[in-house]
Amino acid sequence: MTDALLQVDDLRVSFAVGGLEVRAVDGVSFTVDPGRTLAIIGESGSGKTVCCRAIMGLLPGTAAISGSARLRGSELLGLSDAELRRHRGSDVAMVFQDPARSLNPTMRVGVQITEAIKTHRAVSRREAQTQAIELLRLVRIPAAERRFHEYPHQLSGGMRQRVMIAIALACRPKLLIADEATTSLDVTTQAQIMELLLELQQELDMALILISHDMGLAASYADEVVVMYAGKIVEQAPAMRLFGTGGAVRMRYTRALLDAVPHLERPAHYPLPVVGGRPPDPTALPPGCSFAPRCASAADDCVAKAPALLEHAPGHRWACWHPCENGGAA
Amino acid sequence: MTAQPTPADQPAAGEPLLSARDVVQEFVVRERGGGKAGVVQAVSGVSFDVMPGETLGIVGETGSGKSTLARAILQAPRPKSGSVVFRGTELTKLRGGRLLQARRHMQFVFQDPFGSLDPKWRVRSIVEEPLIAYRTGDRAARRKRVDELLDLVGLDPARYAKRHPRELSGGQAQRVAIARAVALEPSLIICDEAVSSLDVLIQAQVLNLFEKLRSELSLSYLFIAHDLALVKQVSDRVAVMYLGKMCETGPGEAVYRQPLHPYTRALLDSIPSTEPGAARAAATIKGEPPSPINPPSGCRFRTRCPRATDLCAQEEPEPRELAAGHLVACHFPLNQPAPVATAVAAADAATGVTFRSV
Numbered sequence: 001m002t003d004a005l006l007q008v009d010d011l012r013v014s015f016a017v018g019g020l021e022v023r024a025v026d027g028v029s030f031t032v033d034p035g036r037t038l039a040i041i042g043e044s045g046s047g048k049t050v051c052c053r054a055i056m057g058l059l060p061g062t063a064a065i066s067g068s069a070r071l072r073g074s075e076l077l078g079l080s081d082a083e084l085r086r087h088r089g090s091d092v093a094m095v096f097q098d099p100a101r102s103l104n105p106t107m108r109v110g111v112q113i114t115e116a117i118k119t120h121r122a123v124s125r126r127e128a129q130t131q132a133i134e135l136l137r138l139v140r141i142p143a144a145e146r147r148f149h150e151y152p153h154q155l156s157g158g159m160r161q162r163v164m165i166a167i168a169l170a171c172r173p174k175l176l177i178a179d180e181a182t183t184s185l186d187v188t189t190q191a192q193i194m195e196l197l198l199e200l201q202q203e204l205d206m207a208l209i210l211i212s213h214d215m216g217l218a219a220s221y222a223d224e225v226v227v228m229y230a231g232k233i234v235e236q237a238p239a240m241r242l243f244g245t246g247g248a249v250r251m252r253y254t255r256a257l258l259d260a261v262p263h264l265e266r267p268a269h270y271p272l273p274v275v276g277g278r279p280p281d282p283t284a285l286p287p288g289c290s291f292a293p294r295c296a297s298a299a300d301d302c303v304a305k306a307p308a309l310l311e312h313a314p315g316h317r318w319a320c321w322h323p324c325e326n327g328g329a330a
Numbered sequence: 331m332t333a334q335p336t337p338a339d340q341p342a343a344g345e346p347l348l349s350a351r352d353v354v355q356e357f358v359v360r361e362r363g364g365g366k367a368g369v370v371q372a373v374s375g376v377s378f379d380v381m382p383g384e385t386l387g388i389v390g391e392t393g394s395g396k397s398t399l400a401r402a403i404l405q406a407p408r409p410k411s412g413s414v415v416f417r418g419t420e421l422t423k424l425r426g427g428r429l430l431q432a433r434r435h436m437q438f439v440f441q442d443p444f445g446s447l448d449p450k451w452r453v454r455s456i457v458e459e460p461l462i463a464y465r466t467g468d469r470a471a472r473r474k475r476v477d478e479l480l481d482l483v484g485l486d487p488a489r490y491a492k493r494h495p496r497e498l499s500g501g502q503a504q505r506v507a508i509a510r511a512v513a514l515e516p517s518l519i520i521c522d523e524a525v526s527s528l529d530v531l532i533q534a535q536v537l538n539l540f541e542k543l544r545s546e547l548s549l550s551y552l553f554i555a556h557d558l559a560l561v562k563q564v565s566d567r568v569a570v571m572y573l574g575k576m577c578e579t580g581p582g583e584a585v586y587r588q589p590l591h592p593y594t595r596a597l598l599d600s601i602p603s604t605e606p607g608a609a610r611a612a613a614t615i616k617g618e619p620p621s622p623i624n625p626p627s628g629c630r631f632r633t634r635c636p637r638a639t640d641l642c643a644q645e646e647p648e649p650r651e652l653a654a655g656h657l658v659a660c661h662f663p664l665n666q667p668a669p670v671a672t673a674v675a676a677a678d679a680a681t682g683v684t685f686r687s688v
Contacts, residue, residue: 187557189618191599213530214602216604219605257531259534261534268583269564272537272563
């Protein structure tokens with residue numbers, strides 16, 4: 001896998017909060033190949049967002065970051081702001097959950113897109129404007145010339161997210177990170193935006209990282225799925241391997257995430273399988289497996305020693321002493 | 331599991347617990363300077379019943395008017411017109427203390443628990459407040475009741491009663507909000523996106539809690555959410571809203587297995603599935619919902635509907651009962667063949683209009 005677009009190795013991020021060390025990301029390694037889609041799945045606080053923000057250089061100076069994240073072989077961690085700015089936008093771009101808060105409410109959207117273009121390219125104002133309108137068309141915004149002169153509040157949530165994607169694509173990045181980019185949108189709008197992202201991915205030969213809590217989104221749109229829990233990757237496999245009938249889920253946490261989501265196929269009032277407890281306190285992670293306190297099949301060895309994330313089957317990594325059989329289907 | 335009371339078990343002559351008829355809610359939008367810029371038709375003539383022990387789920391996207399409808403039921407604010415009868419009392423006519431008394435049996439759980447819990451109060455006071463407000467029991471009795479309520483929602487009173495909301499997780503805070511909602515033994519709880527902000531594992535816990543309370547306290551729910559699978563999970567009957575109107579109502583299973591309204595079909599097709607064999611969610615409807623200030627004539631969904639014809643623009647479809655308890659407001663429901671192509675082809679053939687390239 002030397003031709004990976006992004007290679008993340010043993011990434012660790014911790015924060016000092018009130019004299020305690022919060023280990024937000026705890027030894028994460030993964031790769032993204034050009035033009036592919038990786039989904040990073042996890043609950044709030046699992047470290048999925050911090051992980052990607054570290055790669056983008058968007059964490060505050062108080063974060064202690066170690067490990068490596070190489071984009072086409074060049075290291076992204078520890079770069080100066082100026083060096084980072086060169087990468088951000090042109091190589092890697094990010095789209096966030098809340099487009100209303102990511103856009104400047106006092107600036108017309110056209111100006112905001114033009115600004116992104118002029119930051120990265122030496123072009124005239126007129127040329128930047130032409131490109132901006134082209135970008136609006138690229139993200140399938142109808143009446144692009146008119147929208148160019150509108151303010152964010154005049155656009156719907158879906159349209160704002162399209163504008164954010166247009167800004168992210170201004171310099172044709174090779175990797176786009178979408179951090180819960182469709183979470184605040186309606187399902188029909190989400191379907192439109194996801195379709196748009198996949199079309200653009202084809203057109204621009206771009207790799208995607210989808211950060212989400214939604215297993216359905218990962219199953220429908222990702223090639224590869226990474227499941228995070230308490231700052232660690234606990235399972236990673238191709239989406240086809242994890243989901244569906246004959247799915248080969250080995251980690252009980254992944255199984256729990258899949259089972260806890262209401263399914264249309266189930267009858268009403270179906271009792272959802274419940275996992276008790278909460279994710280561990282990130283300032284006091286247990287010495288063994290982080291999921292052991294909530295795991296139905298935890299044994300003494302789980303509490304004593306954390307299982308390593310190993311490739312047990314081709315392309316399928318998991319970190320569990322007692323993985324489930326038959327995909328864990330009840 | 332013991333048999334749950336379902337609508338089918340109710341006597342046919344059973345009185346509904348909550349009955350809404352032609353509820354209309356509108357808001358005037360002002361221009362800069364105070365002139366009238368338009369009227370947002372948030373809820374336009376919605377009717378439904380909730381039977382005792384039943385859960386009615388209301389599904390809709392942003393701007394469909396589902397939350398406005400919930401608030402209109404609660405008379406906060408009072409609907410512009412229409413009738414809301416709860417436990418035999420017409421709420422829209424009541425004022426002040428009488429309204430408060432009538433509303434005692436109708437409680438609300440909102441999306442953001444931290445927004446609905448006073449950050450300066452401790453959990454015990456938060457849960458006790460409705461008991462004091464409605465003068466229920468003396469101090470010792472109330473104290474005992476708060477302990478019971480916290481137990482009921484799965485929070486250990488010894489550990490949690492003295493905490494402030496900020497010392498709780500999202501799931502725990504929502505449990506406190508639920509404990510407060512059931513404190514006065516309501517017969518109806520209106521849940522407005524009550525689990526939408528929670529992580530899936532916590533969401534499953536809270537959903538199961540709702541089910542437990544339903545059977546233990548014989549509650550009815552009006553369960554409002556944008557997530558169809560979630561609504562299906564908890565509801566006996568499901569109503570689908572679009573732009574201030576109900577387009578389809580029916581038993582949950584029927585609405586999901588055989589949707590009759592094209593909008594319901596589009597919503598169902600948009601849900602990403604964890605079955606990779608299933609077709610990837612295609613954007614089945616294009617564009618954006620029209621403005622509720624100037625909704626389309628006739629059927630409000632027609633501007634985005636693949637089956638719309640001229641009739642849909644001219645005439646508003648009335649809700650029709652096409653199967654037992656399954657109502658749809660559509661001129662061309664999905665159990666009939668698509669009208670557009672056939673109608674046009676038939677017209678062409680009949681009038682002898684030239685066929686273009688074949």
